[in-house]
Amino acid sequence: xxxxxxxxxxxxxxxxxxxxxxxxxxxxxxxxxxxxxxxxxxxxxxxxxxxxxxxxxxxxxxxxxxxxxxxxxxxxxxxxxxxxxxxxxxxxxxxxxxxxxxxxxxxxxxxx
Amino acid sequence: xxxxxxxxxxxxxxxxxxxxxxxxxxxxxxxxxxxxxxxxxxxxxxxxxxxxxxxxxxxxxxxxxxxxxxxxxxxxxxxxxxxxxxxxxxxxxxxxxxxxxxxxxxxxxxxxxxx
Numbered sequence: 001x002x003x004x005x006x007x008x009x010x011x012x013x014x015x016x017x018x019x020x021x022x023x024x025x026x027x028x029x030x031x032x033x034x035x036x037x038x039x040x041x042x043x044x045x046x047x048x049x050x051x052x053x054x055x056x057x058x059x060x061x062x063x064x065x066x067x068x069x070x071x072x073x074x075x076x077x078x079x080x081x082x083x084x085x086x087x088x089x090x091x092x093x094x095x096x097x098x099x100x101x102x103x104x105x106x107x108x109x110x111x112x
Numbered sequence: 113x114x115x116x117x118x119x120x121x122x123x124x125x126x127x128x129x130x131x132x133x134x135x136x137x138x139x140x141x142x143x144x145x146x147x148x149x150x151x152x153x154x155x156x157x158x159x160x161x162x163x164x165x166x167x168x169x170x171x172x173x174x175x176x177x178x179x180x181x182x183x184x185x186x187x188x189x190x191x192x193x194x195x196x197x198x199x200x201x202x203x204x205x206x207x208x209x210x211x212x213x214x215x216x217x218x219x220x221x222x223x224x225x226x227x
Contacts, residue, residue, distance in 0.1 A: 092216075097168070098162075099160065
């Protein structure tokens with residue numbers, strides 16, 4: 001079985017501060033992990049993925065994610081948050097068959 | 113690249129009516145997915161196709177739901193008859209292949225309201 005979990009429903013940060021959105025995973029074998037962002041009234045947009053290689057993955061809009069095998073985590077990070085980063089963020093894992101399992105989502109609010 | 117195109121963007125219908133949602137995937141993508149999003153249940157995978165063939169429909173809630181993909185550039189999700197509990201945002205997504213590393217590309221969804 002495969003699952004991902006996002007332990008925080010909501011994350012609030014001040015503009016200019018670093019942000020972290022947490023994700024933990026439970027998979028058998030090698031994990032294939034993704035982050036997506038959803039703005040209001042829009043579909044999910046792909047941000048970045050981890051398949052293999054470097055544990056620090058860089059993606060769109062200045063986001064990065066750190067894969068940690070010992071802690072089974074794949075946290076999304078950004079050094080300096082923008083108000084425009086406010087959105088709903090989803091962590092996802094892919095099965096061998098290419099199916100995506102999504103976390104419940106974390107609402108990020110960046111305050112000016 | 114026009115992205116994944118879904119129509120209509122909004123659909124309001126009465127209980128018992130038939131509803132058809134439409135999706136045009138990104139050209140060249142071999143896999144297509146239908147998801148449903150609600151506040152209570154989050155994102156649920158309903159069905160997915162690979163090379164126009166349904167691979168897994170275990171997420172389809174009941175026989176009232178059906179999906180087809182007659183060709184590589186078009187898919188439909190039909191609900192007949194519709195019920196108020198079907199109210200949700202329905203997303204179509206496509207990916208280049210079934211390879212585990214292929215990300216999903218989502219359309220902007222169809223917001224369905226069944227009264």
